[in-house]
Amino acid sequence: MSEAPAAPHTVSADPLPGKDIGLLLRPPRPRAGWRLLPARVDAMCAVELQKLRHDRTELYTRAVQPALWLLIFGQTFTRIKAIPTDGIPYIDYLAPGIIAQSAMFIAIFYGIQIIWERDAGILNKLLVTPTPRAALITGKAFAAGVKSLIQAVVVVVIAAVLGVALTWNPLKLLGVAAAVILGSAFFSCLSMTIAGIVLSRDRLMGFGQAITMPLFFGSNALYPVSVMPGWLQAVSLANPLSYQVDALRGLLLGTHAHLAADFGVLFVAAAAGIAAASSLLGRLAR
Amino acid sequence: MTANVEGPAEAVSCAQLSYSFGATNAVDGLDLSVVEGETFGLLGPNGAGKTTAIRCITTLLPVPAGTVRVFGHDAAGEQMAVRRMLGYVPQQLSADAGLTGRENVALFARVFDVPRRERAERVGQALAAVDLEDAADRLASTYSGGMVRRLELAQALVSAPRLLILDEPTIGLDPIARTGVWDHINAVRAATGMTVLVTTHYMDEADQYCDRVGLMHRGRIRALGTPAELRRGLGERRRAEGTAASGALPTLEDVFRDVAGSGLDDKSGDFRDVRSTRRTAHRVG
Ligand SMILES: Nc1ncnc2c1ncn2[C@@H]1O[C@H](COP(=O)(O)OP(=O)(O)OP(=O)(O)O)[C@@H](O)[C@H]1O
Ligand SMILES: [Mg+2]
Numbered sequence: 001m002s003e004a005p006a007a008p009h010t011v012s013a014d015p016l017p018g019k020d021i022g023l024l025l026r027p028p029r030p031r032a033g034w035r036l037l038p039a040r041v042d043a044m045c046a047v048e049l050q051k052l053r054h055d056r057t058e059l060y061t062r063a064v065q066p067a068l069w070l071l072i073f074g075q076t077f078t079r080i081k082a083i084p085t086d087g088i089p090y091i092d093y094l095a096p097g098i099i100a101q102s103a104m105f106i107a108i109f110y111g112i113q114i115i116w117e118r119d120a121g122i123l124n125k126l127l128v129t130p131t132p133r134a135a136l137i138t139g140k141a142f143a144a145g146v147k148s149l150i151q152a153v154v155v156v157v158i159a160a161v162l163g164v165a166l167t168w169n170p171l172k173l174l175g176v177a178a179a180v181i182l183g184s185a186f187f188s189c190l191s192m193t194i195a196g197i198v199l200s201r202d203r204l205m206g207f208g209q210a211i212t213m214p215l216f217f218g219s220n221a222l223y224p225v226s227v228m229p230g231w232l233q234a235v236s237l238a239n240p241l242s243y244q245v246d247a248l249r250g251l252l253l254g255t256h257a258h259l260a261a262d263f264g265v266l267f268v269a270a271a272a273g274i275a276a277a278s279s280l281l282g283r284l285a286r
Numbered sequence: 287m288t289a290n291v292e293g294p295a296e297a298v299s300c301a302q303l304s305y306s307f308g309a310t311n312a313v314d315g316l317d318l319s320v321v322e323g324e325t326f327g328l329l330g331p332n333g334a335g336k337t338t339a340i341r342c343i344t345t346l347l348p349v350p351a352g353t354v355r356v357f358g359h360d361a362a363g364e365q366m367a368v369r370r371m372l373g374y375v376p377q378q379l380s381a382d383a384g385l386t387g388r389e390n391v392a393l394f395a396r397v398f399d400v401p402r403r404e405r406a407e408r409v410g411q412a413l414a415a416v417d418l419e420d421a422a423d424r425l426a427s428t429y430s431g432g433m434v435r436r437l438e439l440a441q442a443l444v445s446a447p448r449l450l451i452l453d454e455p456t457i458g459l460d461p462i463a464r465t466g467v468w469d470h471i472n473a474v475r476a477a478t479g480m481t482v483l484v485t486t487h488y489m490d491e492a493d494q495y496c497d498r499v500g501l502m503h504r505g506r507i508r509a510l511g512t513p514a515e516l517r518r519g520l521g522e523r524r525r526a527e528g529t530a531a532s533g534a535l536p537t538l539e540d541v542f543r544d545v546a547g548s549g550l551d552d553k554s555g556d557f558r559d560v561r562s563t564r565r566t567a568h569r570v571g
Contacts, residue, residue: 016473021415023408025478027401027446028372035400043396049385054425119379125441128344128374129397130366285346 044139045146061217066102066155095159095219096248103148107184110144111191115201118284134278143182144188152180172251182266189273196280240269294322297481299355312338314505325482327492330502331546336485373442377453379434383427391440398445412440416470432463452484489538501545508545516541
């Protein structure tokens with residue numbers, strides 16, 4: 001072994017003239033264990049909001065599709081009266097389904113962002129911070145939830161403009177927000193899980209496109225489960241989107257819903273998604 | 287502070303560290319010891335295993351218990367403790383182009399648990415330390431390569447790390463930006479006394495700024511010492527062998543060529559290496 005530094009560096013009198021860097025000499029005190037997770041979620045959500053503030057184009061372009069669904073599909077099928085909706089206008093019935101759909105579309109492609117962050121070295125840097133992998137994924141999942149929530153607000157406003165009679169009860173709206181965030185947490189984790197498997201943006205795009213339509217049509221977003229053929233009912237039963245739509249309908253329209261079961265399924269799905277995505281995050285770091 | 291009583295502590299120690307990607311032994315029995323307070327340069331040709339070694343030290347790659355220690359903490363068992371002491375700037379330009387400089391730094395203040403009341407001030411100090419105050423509220427996508435590197439330095443400094451790890455901090459930068467990055471590294475180091483572990487391909491930089499260097503080739507350190515020691519060593523050997531070029535003292539680059547064979551451009555450096563290096567030279571975004 002060779003000797004220690006030949007010429008130990010003398011701390012020069014004032015290496016950064018005129019600058020106070022006193023705080024950079026003290027490492028911040030670690031947060032207590034239970035406060036770590038909310039702090040990381042907060043950090044990831046803050047970044048998501050900052051990005052949205054700098055570039056709102058996505059917010060506008062993503063509003064087009066749901067608006068068309070409600071405007072064209074909704075209004076047409078309201079006139080045809082082909083779908084049994086227990087007496088409510090079809091466009092009203094459709095609105096919660098479209099909220100869930102547009103939130104899901106955002107979340108299902110969220111994994112692209114994590115692959116981009118990996119390719120850009122940003123993910124590596126985040127993984128070298130005191131952030132357990134599960135906390136990072138949870139943070140990302142809720143950040144996707146925040147993005148979806150903003151999208152949901154846009155769709156709610158469009159629906160209200162089109163004359164859909166939605167609730168304005170703040171408690172119920174809080175429930176709507178929770179359902180949107182939990183659903184997006186699940187779908188974004190599904191996306192990040194696939195990202196951890198396929199490891200490439202293009203392949204993830206392909207997967208995303210391949211599963212969004214089956215998830216959408218295999219749910220109660222457009223029509224009630226009762227009109228589906230038996231096999232599709234089974235698909236719908238295993239599809240978290242159906243539970244999200246059921247909860248949103250119950251809260252926004254006051255239809256009969258199974259809120260406890262809906263939120264239970266969404267919560268368990270989100271937790272399972274976080275666990276799966278976290279366990280595969282190591283593949284993205286490699 | 288933790289290790290032996292006499293002399294400075296060991297900032298990093300690797301004992302027979304190995305890491306393979308499939309059949310590629312990227313790191314192959316690496317022994318490394320970085321002393322607290324020094325600037326240690328890890329040099330070596332493309333594909334020598336520098337980045338892989340650094341990824342092992344930063345807990346990005348899983349290592350067996352006891353092979354890698356950072357200030358006495360095991361990178362396998364005490365990952366959180368290790369990460370809290372590290373500031374890491376990866377090989378790619380890795381600032382988030384969709385955020386401003388300030389937001390980029392604030393993110394790292396948040397994930398290192400800087401309390402809210404001192405966050406803004408600490409972020410401001412980190413930006414000031416790298417002379418980015420004026421550009422702080424612009425999107426990082428508008429930054430030049432040198433500015434991104436300094437921004438990354440600020441991101442790493444905001445948590446007051448004891449060990450700063452820089453993977454090719456000046457790759458793809460113009461000479462002025464290179465000097466700028468090094469000036470800031472040195473100023474901060476002088477002010478804080480932190481340890482610096484850096485990899486580079488630029489022998490002039492290593493000679494000028496590193497207290498000690500380790501020349502890595504095929505996953506292992508093949509020559510170790512101060513730049514002057516290595517130059518002198520090669521000079522003496524050449525004189526003994528009678529192959530010394532007329533009077534000229536060997537440079538660090540000669541030592542590099544001696545260690546890596548003439549393999550600066552052939553053999554070593556497969557396609558992936560060259561590609562990743564090129565990508566690094568691009569700007570963020
Ligand atoms: N993720 C990976 N998958 C497969 N092989 C890899 C991976 N990363 C590195 N390698 C291989 O490991 C070896 C060492 O690579 P590494 O990136 O550590 O070298 P390096 O010294 O940093 O080179 P450079 O100067 O080009 O950055 C190379 O042969 C490389 O091809
Ligand atoms: Mg490298």
